[in-house]
Amino acid sequence: MNEEDDGRPAFEAALGYEYFALQGLRSSSIAEAGTRASLYFTTLTGTVLALGFLAGNTDAVRWVAYASLPIVVLLGLLSFLRLVEISIEDVLALRGINKIRAHYGGLVPEAIEYFPPPGRAQAINVMVDTGSHRGRGRSGLTIASSVAVVNTLVCGASVAFAVADWGLPPLGGAAIGGAVAGVLCWLLLRYQDHRFRAAVGED
Numbered sequence: 001m002n003e004e005d006d007g008r009p010a011f012e013a014a015l016g017y018e019y020f021a022l023q024g025l026r027s028s029s030i031a032e033a034g035t036r037a038s039l040y041f042t043t044l045t046g047t048v049l050a051l052g053f054l055a056g057n058t059d060a061v062r063w064v065a066y067a068s069l070p071i072v073v074l075l076g077l078l079s080f081l082r083l084v085e086i087s088i089e090d091v092l093a094l095r096g097i098n099k100i101r102a103h104y105g106g107l108v109p110e111a112i113e114y115f116p117p118p119g120r121a122q123a124i125n126v127m128v129d130t131g132s133h134r135g136r137g138r139s140g141l142t143i144a145s146s147v148a149v150v151n152t153l154v155c156g157a158s159v160a161f162a163v164a165d166w167g168l169p170p171l172g173g174a175a176i177g178g179a180v181a182g183v184l185c186w187l188l189l190r191y192q193d194h195r196f197r198a199a200v201g202e203d
Helices: 003-055 061-105 109-113 143-165 170-200
Strands: none
Touching: 003 061, 003 143, 061 109, 061 143, 061 170, 143 170
16 A cells, blocks of 8 residues: 555545535625624614614704714725625635535545536526536625615715715705715626626636
8 A cells, every 4th residue: 555545545534524624614604794794684674773763853954964874875885895805715615516526426426426527607696517607797786786786875875965965955965875876786786797707707
């Protein structure tokens, strides 16, 4: 028995440990993504409810809005940036799992039935080849994208409120707010797509 044969059992065992470690990493990534998204949406909901109550009872609502809405937008931006990183970590872990599955699929002839290799153009969040193929812009179907869209709408609404409060007509404020939201949303989604392409490439 040569040294290569001696190392094979240890290598197979290490692959098994790595497989479970990558599964644990994916589970923790998904849990963190849900927690961060929930934190943002809970903060946003509480802020909107507080502004709604204040609007009917006091004139101080505008100052509370000026103080709280930028904080909500900043929290949304930070949440989006971290969610993009979490999504990339999850995809990289998935790729590692698929490499191990490919190795297992080649051990014996019948193993391919139990460890089918993923297609090169499969969706980024599909473990095995199910016919769900990647397409341009599929990286936009993430929790980070949901946070980005909602946060840009909040930012646009905040700008529209501020512009109208400074004396511009409501229609003009709405137009400016809509333009800010649209541009910001486009920038964030472009950033996410760029990060995905830089980190995981294209199939």
